[in-house]
Amino acid sequence: MKLDILAIAAHPDDAELSAIGTLIKAKKQGKKIGIVDLTRGELGTRGTAETRKEESAAASEIIGLDARENLGMADGFFQNTKENQLLIIEQLRKYQPNVVLINAKSDRHPDHGKGAELAKEACFLSGLSKIETQLGGQLQEKWRPRAVYHYIQDYYMRPDFVVDISTELEQKIEAIKAFKTQFYDPSNPAPNTPISGKEFFDFLKGRWGDFGRYIGAQYGEGFVLTRPAGIDDITKLI
Numbered sequence: 001m002k003l004d005i006l007a008i009a010a011h012p013d014d015a016e017l018s019a020i021g022t023l024i025k026a027k028k029q030g031k032k033i034g035i036v037d038l039t040r041g042e043l044g045t046r047g048t049a050e051t052r053k054e055e056s057a058a059a060s061e062i063i064g065l066d067a068r069e070n071l072g073m074a075d076g077f078f079q080n081t082k083e084n085q086l087l088i089i090e091q092l093r094k095y096q097p098n099v100v101l102i103n104a105k106s107d108r109h110p111d112h113g114k115g116a117e118l119a120k121e122a123c124f125l126s127g128l129s130k131i132e133t134q135l136g137g138q139l140q141e142k143w144r145p146r147a148v149y150h151y152i153q154d155y156y157m158r159p160d161f162v163v164d165i166s167t168e169l170e171q172k173i174e175a176i177k178a179f180k181t182q183f184y185d186p187s188n189p190a191p192n193t194p195i196s197g198k199e200f201f202d203f204l205k206g207r208w209g210d211f212g213r214y215i216g217a218q219y220g221e222g223f224v225l226t227r228p229a230g231i232d233d234i235t236k237l238i
Contacts, residue, residue, distance in 0.1 A: 001067060004031035006097035007151075008088065010115030011041040011075065012056040013179045017204070018151040019101045020063055021165030021172040021221050027064050028168075034067035035060070036091050038084075038115055039075040046190040047181030059178035062171065067095060076111060080118040088122035090133050093140035100145045104153040105224065108194075112153055120226060123148050150224040152211075154194075159222025161229070162211045166218040169208070173201070 005026050007015040015023070015035050023033045037056065040049040047055070053070070060068045071087045078084060092100070100123055103116040125131055127144025134140060152159060165172060177183060181190070184198045194200070205219070212220035215238045231237065 001095065002032065003034045003066060003095040003097040005033050005099045005101065006092070006095055006145075007033075007035045007101040008038070008103070008115070008119040009035060010038050010103050010109070010111040011044075012037045012039075012052045012070070013041070013059075013176070013182055014103060014112070014115075014153065015101070015151075016059055016063075016172070016176045016179065018104075018153050019221055019223075020175050021168040021208075021219075022101070022163045022223075023065075024063055024168040024171050024175075025163065025165060032066045033063075034065055034095055034097070035069075036088070037068070037070045038073045038078060038088075038118070039111070040070060040072060041075055043075040044182065045193050046188070046196060047179075051181050052179070055179040055181065059175045062175045062178055078111070078114065078118070080114065080121065084118055085122045085125055086131075086133060088119060089126040089131065090135055090140065092123065092126040092145070093133060093143045094135055096143045098146050100148045101151050101223070102148060104150055104155065104157065106155065108154040116150060120148055147229070148226045150226065152222045152224065156207075157222070157224055159211060159214065160225040162215045162217075162220040162222050164212065164215060164217040164219075165208065165221050166212065169219050176204075 009015040041052045042049040102119040103112040106113045129142045208219040211222040
């Protein structure tokens, strides 16, 4: 299956928190969308690898994903190695996305910056024909996405462009809340974390509202370019 947009995320729920409104909007427009999670999130203070797997499946159904993969890298300890690059290259060549969304360049969790650099390099290397990969015993064709964008996570970054997600907001929040072990639940006896408090969703909505304000929308998701973007009609910019 060829995808139009693929989000690559260090942890299950990274894409939901930062970029899923954009994917939901694309799905409404008839595009094919998917997520590749690098790790199972097994080091998270709340929940387990097993519950994160169940939650990812529930979120995927809410979003309407066409594909979701988990590469099983070591949460907290994965590195930008040849082996890990090849795992991502296999997925890029399998799904041949036109656009790839990746983690923030730098963030509170070190896996986010590591994941961004790993994914960005894999996106370039995937286009080199002398790097051979196989999937299901079949030699894969080279593939390089046309564009790679960083989504914005915990640390504020001024976006290079913003996607209006005003009409996708409720579905986005529902997808985030599918990760019920991670976010606010007064009946959950697990230790509190920076994202488990009730006020965290107030912070999120404030961030999305701030991004939306840039483009005259109620809510938005911001992205940072990895290289200058090109357009052929300047009047289409908001």
